[in-house]
Amino acid sequence: MAVFSKEYGYVVLTGAATFFLMGHLSFSVVKARIKYNVQYPRMYSDDPETGHVFNCIQRAHQNTNEILPLFLFFLCAGGIHHPRLASSLGMVWIISRVVYAHGYSSGVPDKRKRGNFGIVALLGLLCCTVDTGRTMLGCNCLPKWPRGFFKTA
Secondary structure (H helix, E strand, O other), X not given: OOOOOOOHHHHHHXXXXXXHHHHHHHHHHHHHHXXXXXXXXXXXXXXXOOXXXXXXXXXXXXXXXXXXXXXXXXXXXXXOOOHHHHHHHHHHHHHHHXXXXXXXXXXXXXXXXXXXXXXXXXXXXXXXXXXXXXXXXOOOOOOOOOOHHHOOO
16 A cells, blocks of 8 residues: 655645636636627637637637646656645646636737746646656666755645
8 A cells, every 4th residue: 555645635626726726717718709799519609709718718618628647647646755845836827727717718818927936837747757756666867856945744
């Protein structure tokens, strides 16, 4: 049986926070469907006047759906040996997706770039995951990361 550190609870709570992120984004799409009269099962609008704004809102949600499994894997795996760091990076990524969606939903797609800081958080989670895998395999070919503030029990 695997035993996780007590601090892995931060990782679990960060993963649970994605429920609220996805709920927020889903609700935005539902409101936009009503406002712009886009009926199910249509994914996108071809209305020349308002279709662009609806499509931006829909894409913000869809793009987050596309990247969420990768994020959750990196969060859970990287959090095994770096729970505080992984959780912190996870919250940065979640906040970046809210900023991304807010910018994209404005109807000006370039405003989505304001949420690009989440890429740094995702790369940090990738590094945590690689270090966790390296540590689990007992490979000491790389220098150990300083654990300092993010030290686990």
